[in-house]
Amino acid sequence: MKIYVNNKEHEVAEHIHVDALAAQLELPGQGVALAVNNKMIPRTEWNATEIPAEAHVVIIKAACGG
Amino acid sequence: MEKLIIAGREFDSRLFLGTGKFNSNELMEQAILASGTEMVTVAMKRIELDNKEDDMLKHIRHPHIQLLPNTSGVRDAEEAVFAAQMAREAFGTNWLKLEIHPDPRYLLPDSVETLKATEKLVKMGFVVLPYCQADPVLCRQLEEAGAATVMPLAAPIGTNKGLQTKDFIRIIIEQAGVPVVVDAGIGAPSHAAEAMEMGASACLVNTAIAVAGNPVEMATAFKEAVIAGRRAYEAGLGSVGNTLEASASSPLTAFLNN
Numbered sequence: 001m002k003i004y005v006n007n008k009e010h011e012v013a014e015h016i017h018v019d020a021l022a023a024q025l026e027l028p029g030q031g032v033a034l035a036v037n038n039k040m041i042p043r044t045e046w047n048a049t050e051i052p053a054e055a056h057v058v059i060i061k062a063a064c065g066g
Numbered sequence: 067m068e069k070l071i072i073a074g075r076e077f078d079s080r081l082f083l084g085t086g087k088f089n090s091n092e093l094m095e096q097a098i099l100a101s102g103t104e105m106v107t108v109a110m111k112r113i114e115l116d117n118k119e120d121d122m123l124k125h126i127r128h129p130h131i132q133l134l135p136n137t138s139g140v141r142d143a144e145e146a147v148f149a150a151q152m153a154r155e156a157f158g159t160n161w162l163k164l165e166i167h168p169d170p171r172y173l174l175p176d177s178v179e180t181l182k183a184t185e186k187l188v189k190m191g192f193v194v195l196p197y198c199q200a201d202p203v204l205c206r207q208l209e210e211a212g213a214a215t216v217m218p219l220a221a222p223i224g225t226n227k228g229l230q231t232k233d234f235i236r237i238i239i240e241q242a243g244v245p246v247v248v249d250a251g252i253g254a255p256s257h258a259a260e261a262m263e264m265g266a267s268a269c270l271v272n273t274a275i276a277v278a279g280n281p282v283e284m285a286t287a288f289k290e291a292v293i294a295g296r297r298a299y300e301a302g303l304g305s306v307g308n309t310l311e312a313s314a315s316s317p318l319t320a321f322l323n324n
Contacts, residue, residue: 065109066084
């Protein structure tokens with residue numbers, strides 16, 4: 001199925017969970033946060049959260065700023 | 067020097083540093099360490115999956131440093147709440163520099179949305195340090211909403227223009243029951259020293275250090291200025307005379323004629 005990760009199209013397996021997506025994208029073990037359709041998903045819930053088709057996933061990390 | 071206390075945490079340093087605009091992460095880290103700061107801001111951006119660049123966090127994570135994630139890029143209270151939740155998750159801290167500036171030209175904070183977001187975020191358990199207009203009425207409202215500090219601007223972000231809002235900051239300091247952190251526009255150590263002499267609790271500096279010819283030396287200069295200003299405030303400045311006439315500090319006995 002198709003989802004969007006930071007606005008880019010990605011093909012992923014049906015019923016994929018957030019933890020599987022994170023592994024597929026090789027996300028680091030800390031310093032990132034992830035939201036599905038504008039809802040932040042705590043890392044502790046990644047394995048229990050299924051990503052719906054056409055979902056917009058946002059993943060952020062630290063950046064320099066004042 | 068008195069310690070600065072924010073939300074129960076003690077700080078020896080009264081200089082907060084922003085991490086934008088440095089030429090490299092290494093230079094940023096050196097400036098942070100030279101400044102003696104214990105509070106450093108960090109912004110957020112979307113990760114680029116095909117670009118494994120240097121992780122800036124490792125340059126600012128030191129045991130004595132409190133990370134202060136900011137909400138730069140949000141346009142209203144709703145987006146700020148979302149950004150705050152993302153920041154808490156990513157950086158493992160509930161401290162937050164709340165900044166809501168919808169207009170990219172002047173980057174001036176939106177007072178209505180800032181107050182609204184402060185009310186919500188405090189209820190959600192965040193330690194909220196709002197960047198705000200130098201508006202004494204607003205600052206009282208932010209304090210009543212539970213803000214841990216107020217952070218009025220000296221001048222627009224990155225302008226280095228110094229204490230353009232001086233009289234209003236004086237009123238804010240006089241009224242505040244929470245620490246007053248002068249944020250934005252401080253362009254020289256003398257500006258920071260003056261803010262501290264006026265009784266500000268701390269200064270947040272970024273551009274003036276990051277774009278200096280030698281950022282590490284400038285970080286040290288700001289460290290010294292903030293300490294000097296605070297010491298002067300605690301020592302109690304002498305009053306300023308209302309007249310142009312001098313007041314002798316040496317005895318005027320004419321010893322040469324004796």
